[in-house]
Amino acid sequence: MRRFRKDEKKQRDERSAYERGLSLLARREQSQRELRARLEHGGYDETESAEAIERLGEQKYQDDNRFGEMILRARTAQGYGPSRVRAELRSHGLPETAIRTLLDAAHADWNALAAAQLRKKYGNKPAADHSERGRRAAFLLRRGFSAATVRAVTHAEVDDTGAAD
Numbered sequence: 760m761r762r763f764r765k766d767e768k769k770q771r772d773e774r775s776a777y778e779r780g781l782s783l784l785a786r787r788e789q790s791q792r793e794l795r796a797r798l799e800h801g802g803y804d805e806t807e808s809a810e811a812i813e814r815l816g817e818q819k820y821q822d823d824n825r826f827g828e829m830i831l832r833a834r835t836a837q838g839y840g841p842s843r844v845r846a847e848l849r850s851h852g853l854p855e856t857a858i859r860t861l862l863d864a865a866h867a868d869w870n871a872l873a874a875a876q877l878r879k880k881y882g883n884k885p886a887a888d889h890s891e892r893g894r895r896a897a898f899l900l901r902r903g904f905s906a907a908t909v910r911a912v913t914h915a916e917v918d919d920t921g922a923a924d
Contacts (some may be wrong), residue, residue: 775807775811776798776803776807776808777810777811777814777815779798779801779803779811780794780798780808780811780812780815780820780821781815783797784815784820784821788826789821789826790826790852790853791812791816791821791823791852792851792852793851793852794808794812795808795812798811798812823851823853823857824857824861826851826853827848827853827857827861830844830847830848831844831848831861831862831865834847835865835867835872838872838875838879838902839902840869840872840899840902840903840904840905840908841867841905842903842904842905843903844862844903845858845862845903846903848861869904869905869908870908870912872904873899873902873904873908873909873912876898876899876902877895877898877899877912877913880898881895895913896913899913
């Protein structure tokens, strides 16, 4: 483990909120909400954090739409459905209109993605009985797929509240 000399530590602690924000964004995309929380947790006051985030946004280093696209691509690649992606984007503070736009622009084939997740978890064998179809439907619902998608893929009766028969 690397030890900091006193002058190195002091210099590291005297960075501005902008520099710290830029350093965080160099590692990975971050939402405004996440960046603000990290800066404030790091000891920067609200106004300094807000000014730094605004400046980072003006310079196109921080962009919530780009962050949303990154989350959407990553979660889709991991096999999650639109409800799960929507919930995660909401938790990062993206507005509902931006989330809707991102999901519409994705043009993802949610049925194919759900079917791929079923094949990955259960193989190619069909469900043996009604309870097995219910388990598979519940699995897809937990991954964030809509009731219509689950119904189409598993042929199980699923109500719109997310409970399988």
